Amino acid sequence: MLEVSNLTKRFGGVIAVNEVSFEVEKGEIIGLIGPNGAGKSTLVNLISGFYLPDSGKIRFLGEDITKKKMHERAKMGIARTFQNPRLISNMTAIMNVMYAVLGSERGSKLSLVEAYGEAAYYLDIFDMLKKRDVLVADLPIYELRLLELARALALKPKILLIDEAMAGLNPAEAERVSKLINRIREEFDLTIIWIEHVLKIIMRSVERILVMHYGKLIADDTPEKVVRMPEVVEAYIGEEVV
Amino acid sequence: MLDVAALIFSYTFIFGSLYLGIALGFTIITGVLRIFHLGYGAIFLIAAYGTWMFWKDVGFGFIESIVLSFALVALFSFLIYQVVIKKFWEMEDYLLAALIAVFIIIEELVNYAYPEIVGVYLPTTIIEGSISIGPASIPGQLAATSVIAILMVICYLLIFTKTKTxxxxxxIxxxxxxxxxxxxxxxxxxxVAMILASLPPAIIMLLIAPIWALNPFIGWPLFTYAIVVSVLGGLGNLRGTIMASYIIGFIHAAVGFSLDPRLMLLASLVVVVAVLVFRPEGLARAETIW
Structure with missing residues (x-):
């Protein structure tokens, strides 16, 4: 489904992503981990089109998307969330999801009423329907995370890139978000790449882990094998891997 | 005293609505594109002189010429986005210089083709003579322009609040x-925003053409009103533009009828600067157009 080949991104003298290559099959759920500054978010930014790579290629569903714009990639089915949720703060929760529905491939064929109905459906999945008329600026971080997931899902994505969905959440909230991510993956037949710092959750939620360190991909295997790899342990020296 | 108060009250509405119409497009561009469109004044010229060109030089009927001038204005806005704004999107200083250069070029072209002595006149009068509101007498065309300006604002509010676009x-x-x-x-x-934003100044220009002597440099004072209103209201916010239009309208009416009409613009500029000293973001600066 997704094929990343020799992807490199430099910022001045810093190589944020260095010759990274991997493939993602349809339906996979993959964890992307690494110490701070490893290049995980940059990699997701490259896949979602926020940055264009200096070299390398990205193919999605067999098509070369390396130079495609962000909105074109979104329309192809690449959705993402952010460590710091990027929502429209002066709009209500449902309006935020509604404009994702309208921005999607099918959006032009929907009336405002139909888009509202669809948005309500996606909010309901995350138990956010009761907050539909609340301004985003007034929502706590846990609900912002759910809303961002609802907005991403409203695009009917084929692949979902999740950037630290647990950041700022307490353990109980993190558990609930983790369960919801697994639930939507099954219900919507999603492929997921999930950046996460809460390793205990990510290790038991995914089938495969990519580990980045100083911009390089240093490991790509099952969670059980990855935690025993010397290079991963070294990258996390001072930190407990699991 | 009562007569002056009635005049001030009436002309606050007239001037305020007029400035609202003039600034509406500028606010839309500032609000949606988040740029300071220094080429905005060219739209007034293209609307007026484009109509004249199609009517007198090309030979179309007057109504067809108006429709064609609107098409020309829309084409201008499309091209200025594609050729200038898109190119200099992330280079604000170049963008501002290029936009103002476009404005001056249009102005010089108009001045070359139709200098003031040509006597360009557009018969777009809707209401002849004056209408009386109590003791105040108001030129009918100005009153019609004010009402149309308000209707335009309502239409645009409906677009922003009730449509997918x-x-x-x-x-965005x-x-x-x-x-x-x-x-x-x-x-x-x-x-779409650029084209939508180009219609209000074009319509207002054609409506005021019979009462404001047309000349190739009329774009500047109209552009100045658009900037004064938008800056006072808070750049890119329609609520602020509505508030600021009527505040400026009141200042102009009060100064014009109780002091000296020549002090109108000066008085409003002083008030704008004074407000900005204490509230640099304007009266209602917001992150969204509405």
């Missing part, structure tokens, strides 16, 4: 990055 534009006006992530083609929406 409006919802997407409001989202707040966060262009997040909008792209949900598949919004901001390029296309910017073109």
């Amino acid at each position: 409006g919802l997407i534009m409001r989202a 006006s707040q966060d262009i990055f997040a909008s792209q992530l949900v598949g919004v083609n901001f390029d296309r929406m910017f073109i």
Whole structure:
């Protein structure tokens, strides 16, 4: 489904992503981990089109998307969330999801009423329907995370890139978000790449882990094998891997 | 005393609505594209002189010429986006210089083709003579222009609040990055916004053409009103523009009828500067157009 080949991104003298290559099959759920500054978010930014790579290629569903714009990639089915949720703060929760529905491939064929109905459906999945008329600026971080997931899902994505969905959440909230991510993956037949710092959750939620360190991909295997790899342990020296 | 108060009251409405119409397009561009469109004044010239050109030089009927001038204004806005704004999007100083250069070029072209001695006149009068509101007598055309300006604002508010395009534009006006992530083609929406924003100044220009002597440099004072109102209201916010239009309208009416009409613009500029000293973001600066 997704094929990343020799992807490199430099910022001045810093190589944020260095010759990274991997493939993602349809339906996979993959964890992307690494110490701070490893290049995980940059990699997701490259896949979602926020940055264009200096070299390398990205193919999605067999098509070369390396130079495609962000909105074109979104329309192809690449959705993402952010460590710091990027929502429209002066709009209500449902309006935020509604404009994702309208921005999607099918959006032009929907009336405002139909888009509202669809948005309500996606909010309901995350138990956010009761907050539909609340301004985003007034929502706590846990609900912002759910809303961002609802907005991403409203695009009917084929692949979902999740950037630290647990950041700022307490353990109980993190558990609930983790369960919801697994639930939507099954219900919507999603492929997921999930950046996460809460390793205990990510290790038991995914089938495969990519580990980045100083911009390089240093490991790509099952969670059980990855935690025993010397290079991963070294990258996390001072930190407990699991 | 009562007569002066009635005049001030009436002309606050007239001037305020007129300035609202003049500044409406500028506010839309500032709100959606988040740029300071220094070429905005050229739209007034293209609308007026384009109509004259199609009517007198090309030989179309007057109504057809008006329709064609609107098409010309829309084409100008499309081209200025494609050729100037898109190119200098992330280079603000170049963008501002290029936009003002376009304005001056249009102005010089108009001055070359139709200098003041040509005596360009557009018979777009809707209401002849004056109408009386109590003791105040108001030129009928100005009153008609004011009412049409308000109707335009209502139409645009309906677009922004009740249509898919409006919802997407409001989202873009707040966060262009997040909008792209949900598949919004901001390029296309910017073109729509540019064209939508070019219609109010074109309509206002044609409506005031019979009462304000047309000359090739009329774009500047109209552009000045648009800037004064938008800056006072808070750049890119329609609520602020509405408030600021009537505040400026009141200042102009009060100064014009109780002091000296020559002090009108000066008085409003002093008030704008004074407000900005204490509230640099304007009266209602917001992250969204509405």
